[in-house]
Amino acid sequence: MNINSRIVSFFIICIIVSCGSEKNPEWVTFSKQIAPIIYKNCTSCHRPGESGPFSLISYKDIASRGKLLKFVTQSRFMPPWPADAEYVHFMDEKVLSKDEIDLIALWVDGGCALGDSTKIPSPPVFPKGSQLGKPDLVIKFRDVYKIKGNGEDQFLLMRVPYEIPIDTFITTIEVVPDNRKLLHHVNAQLLSYDFDKKKDVFKGNVVINLEDVPDKMQAYEAIGLANDDGVSFPTMTQSVTNYLPGVTPPIYPDGIGGFKMVRKGALFLKDIHYGPSRVDTTDQTSFNVFFAKCAPKRPTQEFQMGTFGVSPTVPRLIIPPDTIMTFTSEYKLPIDISILTINPHMHLLGKSFWAYAVTLQGDTIPLIKIKKWDFRWQYFYTFKKMIKIPKGATIHSVGVYDNTRHNPNNPFSPPRLVAERGGSMRTSDEMFQFIITYLPYESGDELISLEKK
Ligand code: HEC
Structure with missing residues (x-):
């Protein structure tokens, strides 16, 4: 090989290497790599009538927002999943892999190539109405709720009464x-x-804006939660359902979960959150109820740590202006339990949340880490398999709050003292809660998969 042909072959090799290299984005196209990523991870919420502010379906929808998509995926703002997937994996996790994030960035940097337009996969089809099948009973808000077009978030409490012929x-x-x-x-x-x-369960006021009531008991009174005597209360079953955009309720494996529904009752919706609207509009949400064939064998139970919980917040939840403060709550378990689902809860000043258990032998069991708290995405996180926490272990929960002007969600400018106040659930007051849905442990629980079939 003479010197010239050596130079030529060197250049040919360079060209081949650079075409195949990750730096050259031409091989990343909408039809081949990008559409599948977006359809799997984004379209469930970003389609007409869903919570996402725009659709992400057509090439045009997606390519025209290329730079924004690169930004929100690199910053992990979208898909919304505050829990750290490197700490603990949960069911139905909404997380992009590092490779997927890099592909989106390469595609955007390379000018959002369409690729072979005949090979674009068809967008996903979502079932209309119920995600779970035909419900046995549908309960609806008693009245249409009028949402004011004042551009503000709204937080409500509501009673949704129902009557059925038999328990x-x-x-x-x-x-x-x-x-x-x-x-x-x-x-x-x-x-x-x-x-x-x-x-008459249908009588009386059923809804109240949380900002209008100073404390929990007054809120309960305002929506007629008590029995007719005004002082005694009905039985309350905790967390019978939860909703966030894009989330279907967990259905635990046969024999786990479920509850009794008596003839006269109501759903008590605490924490209804409506996003801001600029125009007056309405909502009359409904609830699909699915009957069980028999009494639940192992009904789930629930406890919470921190505010209103089994263990106090330490120190007391008082956050002076211009401070970042850490609070903890610790609870020593009296029995062996199997944890199914957890829900960390803080309001607007939340900055980060972390929970784990330490056994008597000193082993640490990770539960959840949220490095950047987002009050809009307070998921109920269900584990892929139940987590056994043995008797005597201590569950630790740690919440950090940012009451400085650097917190863009701070409800006050300039910052003011914010605290947990007399049972108030107002968003401008604070709460620190870690809610745990569990079963008393039975051997083999940790092997049972909770993932939907
Ligand atoms: C679970 C529902 C859900 C999923 C899944 C989801 N989004 Fe979103 N997205 C939203 C909502 C709701 C908003 C409005 C902001 C908010 O409430 O946090 C939003 C906002 C956005 C914004 C606007 C940000 C801004 O500040 O203007 C972009 C861009 C976006 N999403 C892209 C994506 C991409 C890309 C994916 C997939 C990788 C995705 N989203 C997945 C619900 C979702």
């Missing part, structure tokens, strides 16, 4: 938002009234 057992309640654009989250408990203790 029954149910497996799941699915929230079907009427106003999908605005309904951002719902957490519901079930109220079971003794037959003779409340004559």
Whole structure:
């Protein structure tokens, strides 16, 4: 080989290497790599009538927002999943891999190539109405709720009364938002009234804006939660359903979960959150109820740490202006438990959240880490398999709050003292909660997969 042909072959090799190299994005196209990533991870929320502010379906929808998509995926702002997937994996995790994020960036930097337009995969099809099948019963807000077009987030409490002919057992309640654009989250408990203790469950006021009530008991009174005597309360079953955009309720394997629904009752929606709207609009969300064949064998139980919980917040939850403060709550388990689902809860000053358990032998069991708290995405995180925490272990939860002007969600400018106040659930007051859904442990629990079949 003479010197010239050596130079030529060197250049040929260089060209081949650079074409195949990760630096050259021409091989990344919409039809081949990008459409599948977006369809799998984004379109469930970014389509007409869903919560995402625009659709991500057509090439034009997606390519025209290339730079924004690169930004929101690199910063991990989207898909919304505050939990650190490197610490603990949960069911139905909404997380892009590093490779997927890099592909989106390469594609955008290379000018958003379409590729072979005949090979674009078809966008996903989502079932209309129920995600779970045909419900046995549908319960609706008693009244249409009027959402004011004042451009502000709204937080409500609501009672959704129902009456059924006989007591029954149910497996799941699915929230079907009427106003999908605005309904951002719902957490519901079930109220079971003794037959003779409340004559008419449909009577009275059923809704109140959380900003209008100074504390929990007054809020309960305002929406007529109590029995007719005004002082005694119906049985409350915790967390019977929760809603966030893009989330279907967990259905635990046969024999796990489920609860009783008595003839006269109500869903008690605490924490209804509507996003801001500039125009007056309405919502009348409904609930699909699925009956069970028999009584639940292992009904789930729940406890919470911190605010209203089994263990206090230390120090007391008082956050002076211009400070960043850390609070903890610790609870020593009296029995062996199997954890199914967890929910960290803070309001606007939340900065980070971390929970783990330490056994008597000193082993650490990771539960969840949220490095950057986002009050809009308060998921109920379900583990892929139940997590056994043995008797005597201590569950630690750690919440950091940012009450400085650098926190863009700070409700006050300039910052003011913010605290947990007399049971107030107002967003401008703070809460620190770690809610745990569990079963008393049975051997083999940690092997049972909770993932949907
Ligand atoms: C679970 C529902 C959901 C999923 C999944 C989701 N989004 Fe979003 N997205 C939203 C909502 C809701 C907003 C409005 C902002 C908010 O509420 O956080 C939003 C906002 C955005 C914005 C606007 C940000 C801004 O500040 O203007 C972009 C861009 C975006 N999403 C891209 C994506 C991409 C890309 C994916 C997939 C990788 C994705 N989203 C997945 C619900 C979702």
